Amino acid sequence: MTTKSFIVTGLTCTDCAARVKAAVSKVEGVDDCQLDPTTGILTVSLSRPDLPAEQIANAVSSAGHTLVIDESERRQRDKPLWGFVRFVFSRRETTLTAIAGWLTLLSLALTVIGMWFPLPAWSTIAPLAAAIVVGGIPVARHAWQELWLARGLGINTLMVIAVTGAVFIGEWAEAAIVVVLFALGEALEGYATDRARSALDSLLDLAPPMALKLLPTGETRETPVEQLTIGERVLIRPGDRVSVDGVVRAGESAVDQAPITGESVPVEKKPGDEVFAGTINTTGSLEVEVTRLAADNTLSRMIALVREAQSRQAPVQRFIDRFARIYTPAVAVIAALVAIIPPLFFGQPFWGERGWLMRALQMLVIACPCALVISTPVSLVSAMTNAASRGVLIKGGRYLEALSRARAFAFDKTGTLTQGRPMTTDVISVCTCGACPQDCGLQHAAALEAQSSHPLARALIAEAAARGVVAPPAQDVTVLGGRGLEGTVNGSRVTVASHAHFDEYIPHQDFICQQADALAAQGKTVIMVRHDDEVCALFAVADTPRTNSRHALDQLRAKGIRTIMLTGDNQTVADEIAQQIGMDEVRAGLLPEEKVAAVKELAEKYGIVAMVGDGVNDAPALAQADVGIAMGGAGSAQAMETADVVLMGDDLTQLPFIVELSRKTRNTITANIALALTVKALVFVLATLGLATLWMAIMADVGASLVVILNGMRLRRSQ
Numbered sequence: 001m002t003t004k005s006f007i008v009t010g011l012t013c014t015d016c017a018a019r020v021k022a023a024v025s026k027v028e029g030v031d032d033c034q035l036d037p038t039t040g041i042l043t044v045s046l047s048r049p050d051l052p053a054e055q056i057a058n059a060v061s062s063a064g065h066t067l068v069i070d071e072s073e074r075r076q077r078d079k080p081l082w083g084f085v086r087f088v089f090s091r092r093e094t095t096l097t098a099i100a101g102w103l104t105l106l107s108l109a110l111t112v113i114g115m116w117f118p119l120p121a122w123s124t125i126a127p128l129a130a131a132i133v134v135g136g137i138p139v140a141r142h143a144w145q146e147l148w149l150a151r152g153l154g155i156n157t158l159m160v161i162a163v164t165g166a167v168f169i170g171e172w173a174e175a176a177i178v179v180v181l182f183a184l185g186e187a188l189e190g191y192a193t194d195r196a197r198s199a200l201d202s203l204l205d206l207a208p209p210m211a212l213k214l215l216p217t218g219e220t221r222e223t224p225v226e227q228l229t230i231g232e233r234v235l236i237r238p239g240d241r242v243s244v245d246g247v248v249r250a251g252e253s254a255v256d257q258a259p260i261t262g263e264s265v266p267v268e269k270k271p272g273d274e275v276f277a278g279t280i281n282t283t284g285s286l287e288v289e290v291t292r293l294a295a296d297n298t299l300s301r302m303i304a305l306v307r308e309a310q311s312r313q314a315p316v317q318r319f320i321d322r323f324a325r326i327y328t329p330a331v332a333v334i335a336a337l338v339a340i341i342p343p344l345f346f347g348q349p350f351w352g353e354r355g356w357l358m359r360a361l362q363m364l365v366i367a368c369p370c371a372l373v374i375s376t377p378v379s380l381v382s383a384m385t386n387a388a389s390r391g392v393l394i395k396g397g398r399y400l401e402a403l404s405r406a407r408a409f410a411f412d413k414t415g416t417l418t419q420g421r422p423m424t425t426d427v428i429s430v431c432t433c434g435a436c437p438q439d440c441g442l443q444h445a446a447a448l449e450a451q452s453s454h455p456l457a458r459a460l461i462a463e464a465a466a467r468g469v470v471a472p473p474a475q476d477v478t479v480l481g482g483r484g485l486e487g488t489v490n491g492s493r494v495t496v497a498s499h500a501h502f503d504e505y506i507p508h509q510d511f512i513c514q515q516a517d518a519l520a521a522q523g524k525t526v527i528m529v530r531h532d533d534e535v536c537a538l539f540a541v542a543d544t545p546r547t548n549s550r551h552a553l554d555q556l557r558a559k560g561i562r563t564i565m566l567t568g569d570n571q572t573v574a575d576e577i578a579q580q581i582g583m584d585e586v587r588a589g590l591l592p593e594e595k596v597a598a599v600k601e602l603a604e605k606y607g608i609v610a611m612v613g614d615g616v617n618d619a620p621a622l623a624q625a626d627v628g629i630a631m632g633g634a635g636s637a638q639a640m641e642t643a644d645v646v647l648m649g650d651d652l653t654q655l656p657f658i659v660e661l662s663r664k665t666r667n668t669i670t671a672n673i674a675l676a677l678t679v680k681a682l683v684f685v686l687a688t689l690g691l692a693t694l695w696m697a698i699m700a701d702v703g704a705s706l707v708v709i710l711n712g713m714r715l716r717r718s719q
Contacts, residue, residue, distance in 0.1 A: 261649025262391025441537020
């Protein structure tokens with residue numbers, strides 16, 4: 001059995017999806033099909049792998065929608081103005097609506113002419129009848145599909161009943177206007193929801209379809225990225241978008257990674273560094289070795305994960321869908337009772353413009369749940385697309401909703417709040433001989449540490465390089481039992497070791513010891529250097545906070561969120577880092593299982609808790625939290641797959657952004673639901689009082705649907 005996926009355009013609610021699914025299921029060779037009304041993704045299981053896509057497209061078309069076979073053509077079609085023109089005039093239903101609209105206008109024109117020149121009654125009724133037939137053909141066909149194929153009471157069925165009833169009581173103009181407005185509203189809603197769904201596709205355009213493949217001769221050849229294989233090399237010129245995920249093998253440049261990681265400043269790249277498809281090379285040429293196929297690159301995985309996330313309903317969305325399934329038949333039953341009870345038991349008029357039958361028909365139109373159903377998914381899709389464009393993957397509406405109610409954020413320390421690697425923070429010269437050059441201690445230390453791979457050694461070597469200190473070669477280097485190194489540099493015997501080693505084996509002055517103790521009290525690792533018999537320098541090395549940690553935490557606190565550090569490091573180091581970045585609470589010396597218990601305790605105290613970590617070391621705590629947020633997902637496939645929210649770059653300032661976005665999304669959904677229910681309740685009351693018209697009811701329904709869609713789409717650009 002073969003499974004294929006397609007995009008269906010124009011879906012506005014579950015009724016549309018049910019019709020399409022029922023029509024596609026009837027195609028010979030289709031064993032099963034699923035259609036997600038939120039994303040528009042149709043998944044078809046085929047017993048005939050060679051079944052032409054055109055047969056599925058024809059079935060979708062019979063249900064009033066369009067199957068997208070060529071994604072690139074759809075993205076071109078979705079450009080705002082051209083996309084709207086193509087969308088409107090490529091739909092047979094819209095063409096019939098246009099004809100029905102002209103016929104209705106003709107009838108109105110004849111009515112005006114008849115005020116001065118007498119005309120037979122049929123001259124104004126005939127165009128209206130023709131408009132009802134022409135515009136109502138697709139509505140009637142879709143109503144039949146709802147009843148007999150999808151086994152449901154959908155909006156098209158309600159429209160057919162309402163229009164038939166209006167004709168039955170002689171309200172020809174009302175019936176024709178309803179047909180035209182309904183079809184036009186469906187087209188506009190379909191186009192607007194497609195625009196919301198297709199916003200994510202703009203990310204696909206970031207990666208160029210062609211790459212400059214490097215040939216063995218040194219020449220380049222333009223090649224489709226889909227044809228590149230792992231291990232081949234491509235040339236990325238200054239100003240080009242990076243075409244592949246790969247590793248730099250030659251050249252140096254700064255690469256703008258904002259489309260993937262959200263970083264605002266270009267990142268320097270050199271041989272051995274990773275680059276991602278869709279990023280922008282700025283200054284120099286790069287020779288890049290392909291490490292992932294086009295279908296598996298970071299950008300493609302981002303889009304696939306967001307599309308999957310968009311299909312996961314938030315709790316409020318599931319509630320609205322359940323409510324709508326009850327609401328529509330309930331209003332239909334109420335409408336039937338309104339039509340029957342007042343005339344039958346209270347002598348009220350049944351016929352006429354203000355008769356109870358017309359009021360019931362108006363209520364049937366109000367029974368359409370489109371505005372209510374679409375109010376939530378379009379907001380969630382827009383918000384998650386916005387986040388993805390900023391380098392943040394949110395794995396579903398439930399996590400976006402949970403973030404809006406989070407009152408505490410727990411953080412891992414190492415690699416999350418800090419750089420994750422030791423850096424030299426203090427260089428103190430204590431040499432008193434007067435004959436040593438400046439930075440002699442750093443020079444001696446770098447000479448020995450060049451033969452070590454220890455992280456502390458890397459920190460000292462990096463500091464020497466930053467200061468332009470050139471280290472001479474060292475000889476006879478030996479390891480001092482895990483405490484340091486000893487060797488010969490320029491004929492002098494040099495020792496680079498911990499303060500404890502010096503206390504035990506190498507005499508030194510009290511003021512040096514006091515300085516070392518003061519640095520250690522700040523949570524720093526102290527390294528001391530001796531050449532010959534002279535202690536010449538001491539260094540402090542520590543894992544320093546990220547430059548944006550304090551700013552991010554300040555913004556979270558401003559939003560009423562409590563920040564807590566959960567770390568396995570010792571209390572002294574944790575307290576020092578917490579003081580530097582302004583952490584509210586510190587819990588140090590925790591084992592992985594103790595971090596899980598801490599998250600449980602925080603949940604009992606604060607309710608919804610988010611946990612921020614590296615996605616690997618803190619997996620149990622991330623899983624325990626209501627929302628697990630992983631850092632640096634662009635370089636970690638595991639983080640992308642396992643966390644609830646992924647920060648593609650190591651940028652903590654995205655945390656206040658997603659909290660604010662989640663709260664705006666919650667407020668937008670609440671406003672949309674309130675608007676949809678208020679409009680329906682208002683028109684329902686007016687219909688009951690006999691103050692509404694059929695076209696007013698359809699205008700209210702279409703208007704409310706468009707307003708909630710456009711309001712939800714604003715989240716695509718929320719900052």
